[in-house]
Amino acid sequence: MSDAEPRGASLTVGTRRELTIERLVAGGDALARDADGRVVFVDAALPGETVEVEFVEMKRDFARARLVQMISASRERVEPPCRHVADGCGGCDWQHLAANAQHDQKVAVVREAFARTARMPDAPIVRGGAVAHDASRTTVRMAVTSQGRLGFRRAASHDVVETEQCLVMHPLLQSLVSTVGVRGEGEVTLRCSVATGERAVWSHDKARVLGLPDDVAAGAAAVVHEDVAGARLRVSMASFFQASPQAAELLVDAVARAAGDALDGRDGVVVDAYGGVGLFAATVVPIGVQCVLVESSESACSDAYENLRGRSATVMHTRFEHWRAVRAGLVIADPARSGLGKAGVTTLLDTAAPTVVLVSCDAVAAARDARLLVDAGYDLVNAEVLDLFPHTHHVEVVSHFVRGA
Ligand SMILES: C[S@@+](CC[C@H](N)C(=O)[O-])C[C@H]1O[C@@H](n2cnc3c(N)ncnc32)[C@H](O)[C@@H]1O
Incomplete structure (x- = not known):
């Protein structure tokens, strides 16, 4: 609680307070408590940190707040390794936490x-x-920017941020994302196989992927084959597969x-x-x-x-x-x-x-x-x-x- 505000004063959207973070919770947010003991969920904060927050949503049992100023940072806080976090990409919400933590x-x-x-x-x-930690994902679901490029959604928003160089994507998909354009709106699943090098895309909505390299299969029925624990598995684009x-x-x-x-x-x-x-x-x-x-x-x-x-x-x-x-x-x-x-x-x-x-x-x-x-x-x-x-x-x-x- 800041010195300027009396303990227990009524909190409204826009009020600022100093809080200490207790822990991270399922869903990724950090949990703190206000002076009355009410739970406050704060995004992008870490356990042990003291932060100044601004309340953005007030409910009877809890509130949500955004971090406005870091007062005392955790030793596990790092500069996000992916440059697209600064652009607003919401694909990876824990980039500010050291990978080994x-x-x-x-x-x-x-x-x-x-x-x-x-x-x-x-x-x-x-x-x-x-x-x-990096470059391992072989299946990703991406959205289309207003410029017809592939990207991920901004956190808690429908806006799409172009992610030219995604930290977690396998290089076989990365090279695809940098090459293709997309006409129309919607989402596109991209998948590659580490075992065979096969690549495929599937547009879920009206989006049309343009400029696909010749090796890339397209559509819900397109398949890649992946090796896991000695078994070769056929995986169609419309089927679930691990990341x-x-x-x-x-x-x-x-x-x-x-x-x-x-x-x-x-x-x-x-x-x-x-x-x-x-x-x-x-x-x-x-x-x-x-x-x-x-x-x-x-x-x-x-x-x-x-x-x-x-x-x-x-x-x-x-x-x-x-x-x-x-x-x-x-x-x-x-x-x-x-x-x-x-x-x-x-x-x-x-x-x-x-x-x-x-x-x-x-x-x-x-x-x-x-x-x-x-x-x-x-x-x-x-x-x-x-x-x-x-x-x-x-x-x-x-x-x-x-x-x-
Ligand atoms: C998390 S995935 C796991 C698939 C598989 N075990 C694997 O690891 O690749 C869950 C699977 O359950 C299927 N599914 C979803 N709801 C289902 C239901 N009510 N009954 C049966 N299968 C369901 C989905 O199509 C998906 O293939």
Whole structure:
């Protein structure tokens, strides 16, 4: 609180205050408290920093504020390594945090989510693997600037900032972004394969990509092939794939370690729920073990069908909540950001699987699902936090559950 303002004075939009940041929270913002103890979310601040902020949004239980002046900076604060942050690019929201400190902060965010949302303050949260900080992303979704160039959106805005030299993008995509132009508005997905060098683009809306080099395939049905943990995977542009093969390898490794002996098929089939193109079914499930992949995207299912040829696998094209569950020895579930929710957990329980490996890309969803599973009789063995999205607040959590006695 600044000396000029009496403690407890009513705060309104535009009021300035001095605050000390407690911690980072899921979603990437920093959390502080005003003189009355009310939570204030501040963007671009770090734990331990004292900052002057201006309130921009007032709610009954919390407020939002923007950082206007740094009073005492964290030792982990750095100059953002990517020059487009200064242009306003909102693609990477943690560039001001030292790269080697980002992973620990993600572990802390997940620990806090399990403590608050799952009411599991002692949950065994451990630090897992991390991809290279720079130049690793092989799938990106970009928007179009008013000048017909590709870029990323400004934070909390629809404006698009041209990103001529993106820090996290694989060089094969970088050279594409610098070459092409785009006519019309919308978003474009770009994907490349590290294994084969293939590249492809897919315009989601009315945007038309111009000047594509001859090697680049286009459209929702265009494919690239990527190698992960010894498996070659076909990935259509309309199918989900992890941000990079490095990220996929780390996930496969974490899932395989969590699943352990449950992969041998002795207790029943392995279910790869929300299975995408078959990343886990094609890598962690041993050949000869019965596997059922459940996936709602038609494109991903046809890729999975190709990727799982020669294996004892069945591809079920349906929403997991609508799938008629079979008895399983292991369920690997990798839902979208919102998590399994009650409906997904209900289906999972119908499998009676003694072991569950849950992959979550949101800390709060991970904690919410953990609480549902624990209430249903599972024990959490541990939750491993991976850093697959450097320079951003995004987390990946692999949680291992076993059914209690
Ligand atoms: C985070 S991705 C994981 C895919 C895969 N496990 C991988 O790592 O590549 C989630 C997948 O779930 C699919 N999906 C989304 N909602 C679904 C639902 N309700 N039922 C089944 N699949 C769903 C998406 O199409 C996507 O392929």
